[in-house]
Amino acid sequence: MSAFGDAQGAQSVELTLTEAASLLSGADMASTKALTEHGIPSVRMTDGSNGLAMNLPDFSGKVPATCFPTSSALAATWDPALVSRVAAAIAREAAAAGAQVLLSPGMNLKRSPLGGRNFEYYSEDPLLTAELAVGFVKGVQGEGVGACVKHYVANNQETDRMRVSADVSERALRELYLRAFEEVVSRAKPWLVMASYNKVNGTYVSEDERLLTGILRDEWGFDGVVVSDWGAVDDRVRALRAGLDLEMPSTSGASDAQVIAAVEDGTLDAAFVHRSARRVAELARRAADSRRPTGDPPAPVESAADLAITAAERSVVLLRNEHGVLPLAPRAGVAVIGAYASAPRFQGGGSAGVQPKQPAGSIVDAVGARHAGTVEYAPGYAADGLTRDPALLDQAISVAATADVAIVVVGSPESAESEGYDRADLDLPEAQNEIVAAVAAVARSTVVVIVSGGPVRTEAWRTSVDAIVSTGLAGQGVSLGLASILVGDADPGGRLAETWPCELADTPSFLSFPGEGGHSVYGEGIFVGYRGHDRINGAVAFPFGHGLSFAETRFEDLAVVESASGWSVDVTVVNDSERAAREVVQLYVEAPELAARRAPRALVGFAAVAVAPGQKTQARIRVPRRALKRWDEAAAGWTLDSGIHTFVAARSSRDAVLRHEIDVVGDDIRMPLTAASTLVEWLGHPSVGPALIAAVTEADPTGRTTGMLTNPMAVLMIGGLPIGRLAVDAANALTLDLLDRVLDSHMG
Structure with a gap:
């Protein structure tokens, strides 16, 4: 039997094994089972x-x-x-x-x-x-x-x-x-x-x-x-x-019966059943308690629809902006091109898909409502985002040729990004690449807006267009949020949360993703994303953390204060322009690489700040000591390496602005020594190493064993052997008993 508090927490009840087991699987596709009598x-x-x-x-x-x-x-x-x-x-x-x-x-x-x-x-x-x-x-x-x-x-x-x-x-x-x-x-x-x-x-x-x-x-x-x-x-x-x-969804009682049978035949301790049942019952109590009215009047909340627009606007990343083509000049004639401009994608497929209360609306209409100049539209490619249409292409070229700025909206098709399968590649449909190239060839200025859930390949036209903007899959507010950026009503404060590679083959996991034969070998180790790209200093289209602003900002005065728990880092952000800015100060660390391979820089903190025109503000970032630690495989624990670490205030993983060195006193991690430890590991220990030499010198007056352990060439050849293998050779003075005595006297 198991004791539980009821949903009100007022009394204790007892559950039988059958009742407890029933709580461990779902009632249906989305709910847990109830035991209302308890x-x-x-x-x-x-x-x-x-x-x-x-x-x-x-x-x-x-x-x-x-x-x-x-x-x-x-x-x-x-x-x-x-x-x-x-x-x-x-x-x-x-x-x-x-x-x-x-x-x-x-x-x-x-x-x-x-x-x-x-x-x-x-x-x-x-x-x-x-x-x-x-x-x-x-x-x-x-x-x-x-x-x-x-x-x-x-x-x-x-x-x-x-x-x-x-x-x-x-x-x-x-x-x-x-x-x-x-x-x-x-x-x-x-x-x-x-x-x-x-x-x-x-x-x-x-x-x-x-x-x-x-x-x-x-x-x-x-x-x-x-x-x-x-x-x-x-x-x-x-x-x-x-x-x-808790197993989800319902198994119609089948798995509950398996659990009960396992307890009854002695292969499962009933304590496991009651332990998990208590947790599920506590979840139910917690859920019931959290919905009780408190008697306090509800706090005012912001409109969800307005918040969706704000979030979409903040998600926009300005990737490229040559010649200041964005924001749009107030009276510029604008051509908006691309079927996705009329009906933009705004979410991915699968279980997370939302039935929106409000449609995303047209990017064309959103820009037209905010822009004082003319706005014309041409679809350019078919509504599916995949199909080339020569007539639509010709129309788009004609519209783009007469405009001051052509905005081409492209993106991955709906079928490319969904739960249940991986993307085949990073390529945009050829019909979309074709329209970008054709428009860029005739337009005075070309802006490409990318609507996608992740990076796309931009090498076909990246350097031949004036501006590139990424919206992500920005929800029902995508069109209004994007329009506010394009016309300059808001500063593009978004920064990439993942690297955009030039080519898929450049990505660190390329050779092992998604694996084969039921295994996906994570051969890149810790060098995922920017850690891997930056380690080999390979070319990328846009680095992790990258994003441009319409304002002119700079970082100054990187100051570091150390405490027992870590470091407090202050960076001053100065806005030298007449536009309000939203800046993201990214703080990376460059760690010494004496004991293990490291990424050139690793993110240890960040702060997003708003800076008024002509003003400055301070970004404060707290870095706990743990943020500088690495996992030591041999010691099976976290360790902080001693030595010079450098804090780097940056605009991306590759755009360092300010640097500050700190001298870190790390953890004195000492590997436990056993017979399986190598000769080099024994000799390298500051106290055990000398003790081992002293012990074998005493045990072998001929000096042969001491010579073997101290001869550089010998150590080079056999230093990687587990020392226990040397201890079974009767020709030297090393024995397992001698090793045990050395360890007992010097490692407690």
């Missing part, structure tokens, strides 16, 4: 990364909701506070529709730009991902709705996603793929964590006790519910033992 209500869950994505009861569609920018677009704002506001708005709509849990945010890193679900994820960088996801979780749970962070962990592709094994080193797993989850679990306390479909190093995540219990709960202190991705459980008993509490 005061345990059902909990309803819904998708919602860029807006409420709740299915109608008959699955004929979805509940109408505000469609915000996708996570990939929101990430370009580098603004956790804005992400939190958006998340709160989504949570309010979820609660109004009857949901208590939002199955968001998605936090998987963009290992490859081909990831089909990348539009649901934030970044290729774990720190940026963590900060934005913390904002999202706090925004959701501040409204009394639970957040479920996903997909834990290394769910970085759609190809074979239900069973593929992500074969990844412990260092890459810790520094990149687990890092953001750790931050969110520690700082934002999400109610749930979703275990992903895939395996990690051969074991399904849903059955991996080390990941679900050892790391998530024991190391990080997670106290909520671990829920499976829908249909991810391969062996329910093994998963329960590993720490997976």
Whole structure:
């Protein structure tokens, strides 16, 4: 029997094994089971990364909701506070529709730009991902709705996603793929964590006790519910033992019966059942408590529709702006070209898709309403974004030739980006590349607007057009948000949250993504995204963090103050122009590379600031000591290397502005020595090494053993041998007993 507090927390109840087991799987596609006689209500869950994505009861569609920018677009704002506001708005709509849990945010890193679900994820960088996801979780749970962070962990592709094994080193797993989850679990306390479909190093995540219990709960202190991705459980008993509490969706009682049978035949301790049932019951109590009226009048909230426009505007990234073609001159004659200008894409496909309350509207109409000059439109290519139409092409060329500025709207087609499959390439449809080239050949000035969930290949025309703008998949506010940037009513404050490569073959994961034979080998290790591009100093179209402003800003006075917990870094941002600016100060660290390979620079903090015309403001960034640590594979722990580290205030991973060196006193990490440690590792230890030489000198008066251990050429040849292999050779004085005595006397 198990004891539970009821939903009101007023009394304790006892559950039988059958009742406890019943709580461990869903009631249907979206809800947990209720035990009303014990005061345990059902909990309803819904998708919602860029807006409420709740299915109608008959699955004929979805509940109408505000469609915000996708996570990939929101990430370009580098603004956790804005992400939190958006998340709160989504949570309010979820609660109004009857949901208590939002199955968001998605936090998987963009290992490859081909990831089909990348539009649901934030970044290729774990720190940026963590900060934005913390904002999202706090925004959701501040409204009394639970957040479920996903997909834990290394769910970085759609190809074979239900069973593929992500074969990844412990260092890459810790520094990149687990890092953001750790931050969110520690700082934002999400109610749930979703275990992903895939395996990690051969074991399904849903059955991996080390990941679900050892790391998530024991190391990080997670106290909520671990829920499976829908249909991810391969062996329910093994998963329960590993720490997976709730299986979704309903199995119509089949998995509950498996659990009970395993207890009855002695292969599963009933304690596992009751442990997970307590967690699910606590989730139900938490959900019920959070919806109780407090008696306080509701605080005023901003319009969701207006917030969607603001978020879309902030998501816009100005990638190129030669000759100051943007913002548009007030009376310039403008040609807007491209079928996507009439009906822009604004979200990706799959379970996160939203039925928008308001349509995105036409970019043509949005620009026309704000621009004082003439605005003409020509579709240029077919509405599907794929089909070439010679008549439409000729019309577009004619319209572009007579305009002062031609704005060509292009983007990846709807079929290119969705849950369930990865992108085949980064190429735009040829019909769209053709229209860009044709317009650029005749127009006085050409602006290309890219509507996509991730990077696209721009090499066919990148240097032959005047300006390039990326909107991302920016939700129902995309047209109005973009128009405000194009006409100069707002400064383009967006910055890339992922590298845009010149060619797909340049990406660090190119040779191993998405893998084969059920395995995806993460051969690039820690060198994901900009870390890999910058390590080889390869050409990129646009680097991580890149984005231009209409204003003229500069950074000055980088100041660093150290404390016991880390460093406080201040950077002054000066606006030398007559336009208001929104700037993102990015702080990277250049770490010494004595003990392990490192990226040239790694992001350790950032701050987005608004700066009035002719004014200056200070950006303060706090860097905890942990941000400078790396995972040491041999020591199986985090370590901070001693030596000179350099803080770099930058506009992108490749655009350093200010530098400040700090002398770090790191961790004195000492590897435990065993018979499996190499001769070099023994000799290199500051106290054990000399003690070993002294011991063998005493044990072998001939000096032969000492000579072997001190001769540079001998050490060069045999130094990599585990010392235990030398200790079985009777020709020298090394013995396992001697090694044990040395260790006992010098390492306690």
